[in-house]
Amino acid sequence: MLGVFRHQANGARLIVSKFLGQGKGGCSVRRPFVHASPLSRGMADVAVVADKMNVRDALNSALDEELTRDPLVYVMGEEVGQYQGAYKITKGLLEKYGIERVRDTPITEMGFTGIGVGSAFYGLKPVVEFMSINFAMQAIDHVINSAAKMLYMSGGKISVPIVFRGPNGAAAGVGAQHSQCFAAWYGSCPGLKVLMPYDAEEARGLLKAAIRDPDPCIFLENELLYGVEYPMSAASKDKDFTLPIGQAKIMREGKDVTIVTFSRQVEIALKAADILAKDGISAEIINLRSIRPLDRPCINNSVRKTSRLVTLEEGWPQHGVGCEIIATICDESFFYLDAPPERICGADVPMPYAVNLEALAVPTMDDIIRIVKRCCHRGRAAA
Amino acid sequence: MAALSSLRVVVPQVDITRGASGAQGAHSAGAVGDKAFFGLRSGQRLGAEVGRVTLRGCGVAVPAGNVRATAAASKVVKEKAKSEKAQLLVTKEEGLELYEDMVLGRSFEDMCAQMYYRGKMFGFVHLYNGQEAVSTGFIKLLRKEDYVTSTYRDHVHALSKGVPARQVMAELFGKTTGCCRGQGGSMHMFSAEHGLLGGFAFIGEGIPVAVGAAFSSKYKREVLKDDKADTVSIAFFGDGTANNGQFFECLNMAQLWKLPVIFVVENNLWAIGMSHYRSTSDVEIWKKGPAFGMASAHVDGMDVLKVREVAKEAVARARRGDGPTLIECETYRFRGHSLADPDELRSPAEKAHYAARDPIVALKKYLLENELATEADLKSIEKKIDDVVEDAVEFADASPLPQRSQLLENVFADPKGFGIGPDGKYRCEDPGFTAGTAQV
Numbered sequence: 001m002l003g004v005f006r007h008q009a010n011g012a013r014l015i016v017s018k019f020l021g022q023g024k025g026g027c028s029v030r031r032p033f034v035h036a037s038p039l040s041r042g043m044a045d046v047a048v049v050a051d052k053m054n055v056r057d058a059l060n061s062a063l064d065e066e067l068t069r070d071p072l073v074y075v076m077g078e079e080v081g082q083y084q085g086a087y088k089i090t091k092g093l094l095e096k097y098g099i100e101r102v103r104d105t106p107i108t109e110m111g112f113t114g115i116g117v118g119s120a121f122y123g124l125k126p127v128v129e130f131m132s133i134n135f136a137m138q139a140i141d142h143v144i145n146s147a148a149k150m151l152y153m154s155g156g157k158i159s160v161p162i163v164f165r166g167p168n169g170a171a172a173g174v175g176a177q178h179s180q181c182f183a184a185w186y187g188s189c190p191g192l193k194v195l196m197p198y199d200a201e202e203a204r205g206l207l208k209a210a211i212r213d214p215d216p217c218i219f220l221e222n223e224l225l226y227g228v229e230y231p232m233s234a235a236s237k238d239k240d241f242t243l244p245i246g247q248a249k250i251m252r253e254g255k256d257v258t259i260v261t262f263s264r265q266v267e268i269a270l271k272a273a274d275i276l277a278k279d280g281i282s283a284e285i286i287n288l289r290s291i292r293p294l295d296r297p298c299i300n301n302s303v304r305k306t307s308r309l310v311t312l313e314e315g316w317p318q319h320g321v322g323c324e325i326i327a328t329i330c331d332e333s334f335f336y337l338d339a340p341p342e343r344i345c346g347a348d349v350p351m352p353y354a355v356n357l358e359a360l361a362v363p364t365m366d367d368i369i370r371i372v373k374r375c376c377h378r379g380r381a382a383a
Numbered sequence: 384m385a386a387l388s389s390l391r392v393v394v395p396q397v398d399i400t401r402g403a404s405g406a407q408g409a410h411s412a413g414a415v416g417d418k419a420f421f422g423l424r425s426g427q428r429l430g431a432e433v434g435r436v437t438l439r440g441c442g443v444a445v446p447a448g449n450v451r452a453t454a455a456a457s458k459v460v461k462e463k464a465k466s467e468k469a470q471l472l473v474t475k476e477e478g479l480e481l482y483e484d485m486v487l488g489r490s491f492e493d494m495c496a497q498m499y500y501r502g503k504m505f506g507f508v509h510l511y512n513g514q515e516a517v518s519t520g521f522i523k524l525l526r527k528e529d530y531v532t533s534t535y536r537d538h539v540h541a542l543s544k545g546v547p548a549r550q551v552m553a554e555l556f557g558k559t560t561g562c563c564r565g566q567g568g569s570m571h572m573f574s575a576e577h578g579l580l581g582g583f584a585f586i587g588e589g590i591p592v593a594v595g596a597a598f599s600s601k602y603k604r605e606v607l608k609d610d611k612a613d614t615v616s617i618a619f620f621g622d623g624t625a626n627n628g629q630f631f632e633c634l635n636m637a638q639l640w641k642l643p644v645i646f647v648v649e650n651n652l653w654a655i656g657m658s659h660y661r662s663t664s665d666v667e668i669w670k671k672g673p674a675f676g677m678a679s680a681h682v683d684g685m686d687v688l689k690v691r692e693v694a695k696e697a698v699a700r701a702r703r704g705d706g707p708t709l710i711e712c713e714t715y716r717f718r719g720h721s722l723a724d725p726d727e728l729r730s731p732a733e734k735a736h737y738a739a740r741d742p743i744v745a746l747k748k749y750l751l752e753n754e755l756a757t758e759a760d761l762k763s764i765e766k767k768i769d770d771v772v773e774d775a776v777e778f779a780d781a782s783p784l785p786q787r788s789q790l791l792e793n794v795f796a797d798p799k800g801f802g803i804g805p806d807g808k809y810r811c812e813d814p815g816f817t818a819g820t821a822q823v
Contacts, residue, residue: 082728083656106626106662107586107654135585173506173557175568177584348801349794353568354557355505356784 046092049204049237056226058200059089062207063127065239067097070125073211074101076116077129086131087167087226113139113164117146120162120216127211130166133182133220147216148191163210165219168196169263169314170351170362172224179351181315183262186218187291187324193217193245194291198266199230202289205243213245222264248295250302254284257372258302260325261312262288265363269312272368281376291321299325300333308375309341314362317345342375344368472688475755481687482750482761484523485515485743486768488539491548492718494772495538495555499722503780504555507584508569511539513685513717516742517649518543520690521617524698530578530596530616532589535570536716537582540619545577552775558782565785566793578614586620586654587627590646593618594633597644597707615701617645623654625668634675634709643701645694646672648711649684655720656728672709684712685740688749715740 046064047057066073075090081104084091094102105112109130116126130136136143147160169181186194193215197203203221210217235241251266252273261269266287273283284302288295303309309329311322322343329341347361473481492510499508511518514536522531522543533540541551546562554561555569562574572582580596583589596616603612624630625648637644648668652659660666672679678700682693690712697708715737719726750756794800801810 079655079657082661086655104657104661106657107623108626108628110628138585138587171506173504173568175506175570175584176566177571178507347790349791350566352566352785352790353506353554353563353571354559354565354785354789356787357557357565357790360787360790 046096049232052229052231053200053204054227054229055197055200055203055221056087056089058204058232059207059221060091060093062204062211063090063093064096066127066208066211067093067101069239070211072123073125073127074103075127075129076103076105076112078105078107078131080104080129085129087223089221089226090129109135109139110142113142114146116162117142117150117160117216120147120160121150121158123161125161125163125211127163127165130164132178132223133164133166133168133218134178134180136164136166136182143186143192143216143218144189148189150191151215152191159214160216161214163207163213163217163219165207165210165221167223167226168220169222170224170346170358173353173355173358174351175353176350181220181313181346182218183220183291183313184315184320184323186220187294187321188319189292191216192292194220195245195289196220196222196262196291197289198225198263198287199228201230201232201236202243202249202287204232204236205241206245206289208240209242209245212242217245220263225264243289246290246293246295248289248298249287250298251285251287252283254282255306256282257308257310257376258284258286258299258306259310259312259368259372260286260288260299260302260322262291262321263314265312265314268363268365269368272365272372275365275369276372279373281372283372288321294324294328296328296332299328303329303333304336307336307338309337310344310368310372310375311341312344312363312368314346317343317348320345339375342371344371471753471755472692473755478746478750478755479760479764481519481523481691482743482746482756483764483768484519484543485687485746486765487542487548487771488515488518489743490765490768490772491538491542491551491775494552494776496718496722498552498555498776504557504569506568506570507535507721507723508555509534509536509721510718511536511716513737513741514649514651514714515539516687516690516746517619517647517684517712517714520684520687521619521645521647521694521698524691524694525578525615525617527576528578529614530580530593531619532580532593532596532616533572533582533619534586534589534621534624535582535584536621537570537572541572541574541577541579541582544574544579546572546574546579548771548775549778550574552772552779553782556779556782557784558779559785559789560778560782564789564793566789580616586624587629590618590620590624590629590633593646594637594642594644597637597642597701598640600643601640613643613702613704615643615645615698617647619647619649621654622648622650622652622659622668623657623662624648625650625671626663631671631675634671634677634707637707638675638677641704641706643704644707645697645701646707646709648709649714650711651714651716652733653716653720653729655724658728667711669709669711677707677709678705679709679711681711681713684714685737685742685745687742687746 047060049061063075075093079086080090081094081099081102090102113128116128120126143164147162150158150160170179183194183196186192193213195206195210195217197206207219210219251270259269266285269285273285276283284306286299286302309326311325313321315321322345326341326343329337344363344367346363349361351361352358489512492512495504495508495510498504518539522540527545531540531544538551542548550560550562551572554563554565554567554572557565557568559565562572567573567582570582570584573579580592581589593616600612600614603609634646650659650668654662669679669681680693683689693710697710700706700708717738747761750761751758798811799809804810804813
């Protein structure tokens with residue numbers, strides 16, 4: 001039974017799905033009604049780069065430019081086409097690029113991820129969207145075994161220029177199965193590049209870099225930041241704007257303590273730093289941007305300057321990203337430390353649903369302030 | 384619009400030793416066609432059409448080796464034909480029970496929508512309006528110890544299975560009196576007491592769990608020699624799930640090991656905004672059963688009595704050890720995928736068509752026309768349900784939020800699971816642990 005799409009070239013675009021019955025006697029299956037897509041109502045438009053953009057539009061513009069630039073790039077995932085994206089990241093793309101390049105898939109993560117990886121072996125550049133990176137657990141075999149390990153297993157012969165992207169980590173009231181942070185799991189895997197942008201400019205630059213990158217990249221976004229607007233620099237409006245993968249950014253200079261974080265916690269850390277400044281603690285905030293490869297020189301140089309380290313993340317504490325950061329400091333800058341390094345993480349529990357418990361399970365500004373003060377005063381108390 | 388009140392059934396293989404006059408065992412390819420396994424009488428139906436039971440050229444190619452034809456109509460259903468009263472599909476009590484359950488499901492979901500828009504519930508909330516006939520039709524035939532698994536659209540499955548409305552509402556509000564103490568939420572309803580095994584956010588996840596519950600039942604019977612272990616489990620899931628790998632793996636294993644599980648596909652044609660016809664190569668899901676040698680049926684899921692008839696057969700089959708059944712129910716959700724879904728892609732004509740086939744309205748009509756109940760009876764049920772739902776909301780509102788200490792509870796069944804603390808003792812022994820202030 002074939003689903004045939006008839007896509008009218010001009011005028012109103014009706015996406016009519018018909019199917020051809022088969023078998024003797026005809027299978028009397030329900031005939032679908034004709035559905036007018038929202039595209040015909042002019043509701044979906046690709047985002048335009050502007051002075052202030054929200055993360056959603058920044059990602060949309062990045063996808064749009066990369067799809068234009070390289071015909072080998074295509075987008076695949078659930079609801080990316082007709083529905084304009086479950087979080088509207090891919091809005092307008094179906095209308096602009098057609099169904100061959102913006103593919104709605106059935107709910108088969110393992111299947112379509114594998115298909116994406118296989119197509120990447122032969123030079124295509126898929127951007128596979130997971131409606132939530134949690135769903136990637138159903139496909140993690142292909143992410144790790146087929147994509148990440150392929151270049152190594154093939155002795156350098158077969159590279160996998162694929163990007164997996166989707167919202168990661170805690171959102172608001174979505175329960176245990178939708179709130180896990182995967183930075184640590186993917187970050188431990190050699191062969192995979194793990195990117196976590198914070199603001200709109202980073203989202204745009206890193207996604208473009210990831211799509212152009214010849215290695216498999218996991219792009220972990222944050223659902224709560226999609227709607228937040230940030231200013232965009234003049235350079236970021238260029239259609240060839242990319243940010244280097246593996247380079248962290250120092251968001252705020254300081255001299256008393258280094259706070260290393262990523263994604264949404266950057267914003268909270270910046271606010272905490274303002275409050276700490278009033279108490280005379282000058283915090284340096286590093287936004288990692290890329291979990292793998294980790295910008296070890298940046299972190300180490302900063303800690304050598306400040307002598308104290310606090311890592312901050314929303315994921316679970318055991319084997320988290322903070323552990324690797326502390327390990328790298330101990331390897332290279334141990335004798336520069338004036339106090340034991342501190343970790344601030346999400347609670348060591350599956351994410352609860354109740355509103356108050358959920359708030360307790362994720363680091364807050366108060367937690368940051370308390371821990372930073374403790375880190376800073378330890379040395380002084382001994383002195 | 385092709386009418387689908389006919390019932391298509393395939394039972395590719397019947398165990399001859401099981402007594403249903405399968406001794407006729409004629410081995411012939413294609414003999415599977417035109418045999419009525421579910422011998423439904425053309426008794427009164429809710430729809431105008433008489434249900435037809437034969438298979439029609441469905442194009443199923445079943446290898447001869449797998450098929451043993453039988454002409455047996457189910458004994459269970461045949462016996463009913465004897466009595467006068469059995470012209471009707473339900474007794475008055477049963478009819479009212481079904482009505483009450485469906486009205487409870489509908490009212491509860493409507494109240495959920497109201498509460499969501501008032502900010503009392505949050506996150507992802509998926510409502511079941513329109514699909515009540517499936518939940519009621521199946522679950523009301525189960526015992527308390529039978530198992531049910533579901534997807535994120537699980538409120539009504541929980542209610543049908545017997546979880547009190549108060550507990551479900553409190554769970555949705557995230558209160559500590561909820562069925563999962565506020566830790567699960569809308570998509571994760573569990574109740575050990577009522578055999579409700581969830582409530583899963585990932586579609587397809589509930590299917591292996593239901594098969595596992597069925598496995599435990601069979602294990603108890605065969606390995607632990609407990610003759611009374613004949614619990615059945617039902618997995619509810621949608622059309623989108625029928626494309627997922629786990630579904631096929633479970634069909635194979637359930638049939639291979641002849642587990643007492645029923646796979647119920649609530650085919651409402653849409654997976655968020657993805658039409659079933661755009662995502663599925665062969666849209667007739669019930670045909671996937673015979674590929675695994677499994678008994679399979681398609682039924683009008685907007686008609687609770689038809690669903691119930693099919694469910695009776697399937698549950699009976701499972702209980703006596705004949706193995707799993709796959710049942711596709713044609714149904715529809717009146718609301719969007721979730722309360723955050725703008726629901727722009729479904730055509731108004733389609734929605735109107737199914738709104739006209741509202742299962743509650745249809746059952747009401749049946750009960751009144753066949754004089755099984757009066758208007759007054761039904762009104763009093765509706766009033767009672769209104770009170771139940773109001774009470775549930777009040778209860779949930781008045782219930783306390785979880786204590787801070789609850790954050791760290793229930794991670795492990797073994798309380799020492801949090802390991803050893805810095806002072807060398809188990810963390811759970813630290814007095815600060817239960818106040819939620821211990822460092823973990």
